[in-house]
């Protein structure tokens with residue numbers, strides 16, 4: 001099996017001259033935000049535009065048929081990737097945020113009533129919080145929040161306490177984008193189902209790092225973003241159990257999502273087409289298909305081993321730096337994400353110093369402002385990695401962090 | 410080019426005019442939700458005995474945040490003292506960037522100009538109902554530091 005040093009060669013950005021800074025190679029440690037793309041993904045997109053560009057589901061001519069087949073192939077591939085029951089359970093959106101909004105507007109509109117409760121956790125990205133805040137406002141329902149414990153994992157005792165017959169939906173991340181915490185999905189889902197509540201798993205962070213099996217999990221909905229999975233921007237996925245999707249009203253109206261239209265009324269298509277109004281991001285979806293192929297080729301075993309190896313190495317190396325404070329869960333629950341603070345240096349200043357060494361890290365509230373408030377800090381610095389990151393990246397980052405200490409002491 | 414020049418670091422580490430201003434006549438706060446920078450500018454405006462014109466006789470800042478935001482606020486307070494409110498209104502975002510004399514990326518622009526916006530707000534809101542209470546004397550907070558124990 002190729003190691004990460006060899007795999008890095010699959011990602012053309014690292015060999016691009018203009019990306020170097022004063023001769024320094026790009027060190028990219030912001031994959032939780034968006035990943036880099038392998039050559040095969042970039043080629044798949046250009047190939048589509050060069051060899052099969054036509055609108056889908058419309059043309060009678062060969063070119064359109066070819067595009068339609070390729071597009072539907074990616075749907076099948078996606079279904080296999082997360083082990084959905086059928087491809088019809090896969091809806092293409094723009095990103096995770098749109099997928100969650102789709103649910104909030106359809107499921108929320110139809111099934112949330114006054115005094116119902118929706119449960120989220122303190123770990124949620126704004127994407128899996130704000131849409132539900134809006135639903136409960138519109139419906140005079142209630143939002144309940146699973147707090148986190150001092151080890152940055154969700155407080156499951158509290159979860160079981162707030163779960164009640166009033167709970168209609170539990171919307172939970174599979175992996176925190178701030179702490180990398182993997183959440184106990186099986187326990188969460190089983191308990192929710194016992195109370196007849198449905199569960200939406202926000203899989204944006206985990207989808208490209210661990211195998212997803214929506215049937216084994218038995219989650220009702222699952223979301224992910226292509227751009228965090230080595231694929232292009234502009235493509236997201238909403239998975240939903242077939243019978244649940246069939247029961248939901250459409251989200252957007254217009255072309256492609258209809259069975260038949262008369263002047264004053266229309267009949268809507270079946271899922272997934274019902275939820276895919278208008279011309280989708282066909283080129284992007286072709287790229288996403290190539291990203292899935294790439295992940296399948298490397299295999300989750302290799303990805304997880306590299307994540308684990310790098311996590312352990314990074315924790316060891318970073319811990320040697322004086323005045324650093326790592327915000328990480330216990331190792332068995334940790335993903336490829338490490339948030340930290342360094343002395344009293346503002347995370348923006350840390351990131352700016354690292355940028356001078358061409359090292360990309362994230363600094364900010366990571367779209368988790370309530371969480372930052374709870375921690376009593378405005379922001380953290382965060383490194384996150386994927387298959388192209390190596391121990392040398394961590395070494396260089398540590399050197400650069402020591403530079404930051406020198407500058408600001 | 411280096412953004413953490415000696416001058417910037419000096420103002421950050423040894424801020425001039427930092428702290429509450431008990432006899433302030435107006436003050437205002439601005440924050441940058443992106444990185445949590447917070448700046449309060451406190452101003453004492455007095456009539457000049459000779460000319461009879463209003464002038465800033467004292468200016469301080471309180472706040473927390475990144476080095477750029479804090480250094481910029483400290484430098485600005487020095488610039489404000491002795492100026493008339495009209496003169497302050499004419500200071501532009503560009504002037505602040507010139508004052509700092511470092512390359513400011515679009516992502517850090519807000520950090521740099523936060524203080525100017527707070528100063529202008531302090532002027533426009535003085536005497537109005539919206540006016541924030543005169544400097545409550547914010548305590549010095551750290552930029553980041555250790556997260557609280559949950």
Ligand SMILES: Cc1ncc(COP(=O)(O)O)c(C=O)c1O
Pocket residue numbers: 032033095096097098125127128173175176177202204205225367
């Ligand atoms: C956990 C989590 N959920 C949702 C999102 C939103 O993803 P997107 O911006 O692709 O909609 C992110 C992105 O950072 C995330 O980390």
Ligand SMILES: [Zn+2]
Pocket residue numbers: 348441444446474475477478520
């Ligand atoms: Zn700032």
